Amino acid sequence: MNGCGRAFVAVLRRDLVIGFRHRSELGNPVVFNIIVALLFIFALGNDPVILGRLAAAIIWVCAVLASTLSLERLFTPDYEDGTLEQLLLSAQPLPLLVAAKILAHWLLCGLPLVVAALLLGVLLYLPQPGYPPLLLTLLLGTPVFSLLGALLAALTVGLRGSGVLLALLILPLYIPVLIFAVAAVSDAVHGLSIAGQIYFLASLFVLALTLLPFATAATLRLRLG
Amino acid sequence: MNSLESFLHMGGYAGFVWPAYVLTFTLLLLNHVLQQRRQKRILRQLGRRATGERAGP
Amino acid sequence: MRMLEPFYKFSSPQHFYRLSTVLAPWLGWLAVALFTTGLTGGLLLAPPDYQQGESVRIIYVHVPSAWMSLFVYVLMAAAGVAGLVWNVKVADAVARASAPLGAMFTFLALATGSLWGKPMWGTWWVWDARLTSELVLLFLYLGYMALQNAIEDRRMAARAGAVLALVGVVNIPIIHYSVEWWSTLHQPASISRIGAPAIHISMLVPLLVMALAFTFYYVAAVLVRARCELLEAEAGSQWAQAAAATAAERP
Numbered sequence: 057m058n059g060c061g062r063a064f065v066a067v068l069r070r071d072l073v074i075g076f077r078h079r080s081e082l083g084n085p086v087v088f089n090i091i092v093a094l095l096f097i098f099a100l101g102n103d104p105v106i107l108g109r110l111a112a113a114i115i116w117v118c119a120v121l122a123s124t125l126s127l128e129r130l131f132t133p134d135y136e137d138g139t140l141e142q143l144l145l146s147a148q149p150l151p152l153l154v155a156a157k158i159l160a161h162w163l164l165c166g167l168p169l170v171v172a173a174l175l176l177g178v179l180l181y182l183p184q185p186g187y188p189p190l191l192l193t194l195l196l197g198t199p200v201f202s203l204l205g206a207l208l209a210a211l212t213v214g215l216r217g218s219g220v221l222l223a224l225l226i227l228p229l230y231i232p233v234l235i236f237a238v239a240a241v242s243d244a245v246h247g248l249s250i251a252g253q254i255y256f257l258a259s260l261f262v263l264a265l266t267l268l269p270f271a272t273a274a275t276l277r278l279r280l281g
Numbered sequence: 282m283n284s285l286e287s288f289l290h291m292g293g294y295a296g297f298v299w300p301a302y303v304l305t306f307t308l309l310l311l312n313h314v315l316q317q318r319r320q321k322r323i324l325r326q327l328g329r330r331a332t333g334e335r336a337g338p
Numbered sequence: 339m340r341m342l343e344p345f346y347k348f349s350s351p352q353h354f355y356r357l358s359t360v361l362a363p364w365l366g367w368l369a370v371a372l373f374t375t376g377l378t379g380g381l382l383l384a385p386p387d388y389q390q391g392e393s394v395r396i397i398y399v400h401v402p403s404a405w406m407s408l409f410v411y412v413l414m415a416a417a418g419v420a421g422l423v424w425n426v427k428v429a430d431a432v433a434r435a436s437a438p439l440g441a442m443f444t445f446l447a448l449a450t451g452s453l454w455g456k457p458m459w460g461t462w463w464v465w466d467a468r469l470t471s472e473l474v475l476l477f478l479y480l481g482y483m484a485l486q487n488a489i490e491d492r493r494m495a496a497r498a499g500a501v502l503a504l505v506g507v508v509n510i511p512i513i514h515y516s517v518e519w520w521s522t523l524h525q526p527a528s529i530s531r532i533g534a535p536a537i538h539i540s541m542l543v544p545l546l547v548m549a550l551a552f553t554f555y556y557v558a559a560v561l562v563r564a565r566c567e568l569l570e571a572e573a574g575s576q577w578a579q580a581a582a583a584t585a586a587e588r589p
Contacts, residue, residue: 207505211498215488225481225502228474229509232516239523260512271505278497288382292392297457301450305399306373308442309555313366316562323569327582330573 063148064156071160074133082168085126089118089172093179104181111180112190112241115173119194120230122172123201124223126165130157130206131213131276140213144280150273158206158269166198182241189244189254193237196257203264203272204229210275233260351568352577354428358561365558372551379544393457397541400450402549403443404468406556407475408510410440414482415507418500428564430496431571433503434486435563439556441479447472467521471514478506492571 075082096114100106107114134140134157143153173194177187208226212218240253291298348354380398387394414436421429451469452462463469482502489495537545572578 208502211501212485212488217488221481221484221488224477224484228477228481228513229505231474232509232512235516235520239520271501275498275501278501279494291395292386294391294393294457297393297453298395301396301399301453302377304449305403305446308446312439312442312559313562316559316566320562320566320569321585323566324582324585327569327573327578328586331579331582 060148060152063146064152067143067153067156068160071157072163075160075164082164085122085165085168086172086175088122088125089115089169089176090179092118092121093176097180108181108183111177111182112186112238112245114180115176115182115190116193116197116234116238116241118176119169119173119198120201120227120234122169123165123198123205123230124226126161127205127209127222127226128219129165130161130209132209132218135213135280140276141280144276150276151269154206154210154273154276155269158202158272161206162199162202166202169198170194183245185247186241186245189241189250192254193240193257196254196261197233197237200233200257200260200264201230203268207268207272207275210272210279213276213279233257349424349426349428351427351431351572351575354431355565355568355577355581358565362558362561362565365554365561369551369554369558372547372554376544376547376551379547380541384540384544385538390458393454394541396450396454398544398548400447400454401545402552403450404447404472405549406552407440407444407447407472409553410436410443410556411475411478411503411510412507414440415500415503418496418503422497422500427568427571430492431564431567432560433499434496435560435567437479437483437486437499439559439563441476441483443552443556444472444476444479448476465521465524467518470521471517474513474517475510478510482506 093114096110097107100110131140134143144150146153170191173190174187176182177190182190205222205226208222208229212222212225215221236253236256240250240257243250243253289295289299348357376398381395384395386392414433417429417433417436420426421433448469451472455464455466455469456462482499485502486495486499489498569578569581
């Protein structure tokens with residue numbers, strides 16, 4: 057494996073190891089989602105018909121909120137202990153290292169959302185046909201959240217009140233994914249074709265994957281260079 | 282529009298049309314006034330700072 | 339290279355300040371003249387709409403506000419990029435100054451849109467595609483301003499803002515398309531979008547005049563605001579002190 061590949065794996069491994077060191081935190085997105093779902097259930101009542109109709113929407117809003125909360129963990133700890141500056145000085149291409157960090161972040165924070173969502177589906181009476189599209193849209197959507205979130209996290213790293221600021225900045229950008237993902241699940245439940253929605257989400261995913269690591273790297277250099 | 286009254290009445294929609302116009306032009310005017318004040322304030326502060334420095338030891 | 343000289347001059351804070359002081363009042367008065375013309379055309383000369391009656395007259399402030407809200411964002415992003423790429427302080431100031439103005443236009447578009455919609459829909463708000471997109475745009479402006487305020491160093495704030503504005507400009511079409519698509523899913527057939535009336539020439543002309551008026555207002559306003567931004571940013575410089583001295587001498 058050449059230098060780039062080794063560096064990528066090294067950054068990935070480091071972030072995953074640090075993530076696993078605080079193993080209990082991995083469950084936080086799941087717990088958070090269940091609590092928020094509970095709030096919705098108290099607010100809406102426990103009628104399976106109503107909840108079933110709203111399940112996809114509630115699950116996706118929970119995913120959006122949980123993603124937003126997890127973003128600060130991406131760059132802030134490394135910024136505070138100087139690791140981020142080390143990355144900037146590395147001989148390896150920064151976009152690659154940033155991509156490794158984003159992958160680690162998604163594995164630690166995005167994947168649990170997928171698990172949480174399946175659980176929430178049960179709690180909120182999501183109809184059977186809704187599960188496969190829910191899974192697919194989450195697998196396409198949560199990486200987009202991580203990639204977009206990384207750009208804005210890089211933009212706001214180290215700022216006072218960056219958590220709330222980050223949320224204010226990122227939420228409008230999450231709206232397209234939210235719209236198409238929930239529509240896909242609803243349409244699937246009603247037996248309609250969801251090809252269009254999936255293509256849209258897939259193209260967002262590809263666009264984000266190819267462009268955003270470079271943009272995020274440039275933003276880090278801008279803020280810290 | 283034949284009379285001032287019917288003009289102001291706006292075919293019954295006066296309660297919507299006039300607030301829209303009043304709001305718009307109030308904000309445009311307010312922005313102008315506030316920015317003029319801001320400029321005066323800044324220039325005043327700069328002037329004070331300059332004389333303060335010159336008056337130093 | 340010779341023809342770029344005026345741009346080099348314009349991009350110096352000192353020259354911009356002077357230019358702005360001279361230009362802004364003229365543009366402001368031009369805007370006033372255009373507003374008067376447009377309002378006369380729109381309120382007095384143009385006919386009421388067949389279906390919507392006199393309430394359609396709100397379009398003469400609603401539509402230009404909406405156009406400006408988008409136009410200013412694009413300009414803000416362009417100025418930001420210019421400042422980012424070529425290190426032009428004036429561009430940074432223009433970008434920073436544009437944000438509150440753009441937010442104001444967005445707010446006006448929303449408020450006048452609501453006032454237009456109430457007699458038509460019966461409610462003060464409807465989540466139709468255009469209004470919803472405008473609301474998201476308002477949040478983009480507010481986010482931009484919050485980011486600028488959160489960063490102490492002006493140069494860094496300008497560069498970060500430029501990145502954010504660029505991200506916004508790319509996302510605005512995506513968001514707009516998504517919201518359009520979404521509104522066709524959920525809108526019951528009885529509530530249609532704010533019906534744009536069939537634009538008759540007697541309505542189009544005042545509308546365009548108003549749009550022009552708003553544009554000149556914006557240019558005048560941004561010149562004044564950017565002037566203030568530059569004074570604040572360059573407070574220690576010669577020219578700023580000189581400007582303050584000149585102002586103090588005047589009665």
